[in-house]
């Protein structure tokens with residue numbers, strides 16, 4: 001009887017699944033407690049899968065099309081979360097002041113009122129947890145070295161508590177919520193995701209995650225109103241911000 005319960009599905013059926021379904025299947029298998037299936041999946045040599053998708057990457061936002069992260073990116077020894085934030089450090093001193101957040105937002109094409117309100121909110125929320133001592137910063141500085149301490153709840157959990165990038169959590173954004181397109185999110189799907197990601201009584205996290213995804217949608221949506229997987233990956237390692245700034249400059 002037990003043997004019947006734990007018997008894995010024939011491996012031969014797996015390649016017919018699309019990559020995002022395959023990962024969802026992996027997660028379901030895990031919940032069922034069948035380590036046999038998980039082992040079989042992770043040792044697969046299928047090129048459309050990231051090796052060891054459960055292993056958080058310190059410096060690279062990896063997915064099956066970018067197994068080494070964004071090509072040609074100089075990580076400067078920073079974690080993926082530090083890279084996300086470094087774009088806003090306009091003078092490169094390791095500290096992000098509210099006016100730098102504001103300038104960065106304007107540089108990627110956000111409007112004046114949104115940039116004003118959002119930059120103030122971000123620096124208000126993230127300044128204190130990232131300070132090098134218990135004394136608050138009157139100028140609301142954010143220290144990039146400690147940005148992992150600015151991690152909040154009710155998010156996708158793609159960044160771990162040390163600011164690394166978890167490829168399986170990133171993939172789950174699309175396998176769980178990309179109902180209409182496997183590699184993109186509609187505005188409605190983003191709002192479903194935000195509600196699903198909520199942790200109990202985590203009002204700061206709800207607000208922060210809503211803001212993050214709403215501004216990302218604003219700057220990153222394509223002509224069809226879709227937020228593409230590649231745009232989201234670029235937001236995680238900050239390369240999207242540089243791309244947007246360059247395209248704004250050249251237009």
Ligand code: HEM
Pocket residue numbers: 081084085088096101105108122126142147148150151152153154155156157158159209212213215216235
């Ligand atoms: C236009 C600018 C920005 C956009 C579009 C943006 C977008 C995002 C997105 C989509 C996430 C992932 C949320 C999730 O996993 O559900 C995120 C996380 C994060 N962002 Fe930003 N962000 C921006 C600016 C900033 C700035 C200026 C800072 C700080 C200086 C910052 C700090 C963070 C931190 C600490 C996280 C981790 C949150 C967590 O995982 O709990 N972001 N951001």
Ligand SMILES: [Ca+2]
Pocket residue numbers: 088089090091092093094095096097100
């Ligand atoms: Ca700075």
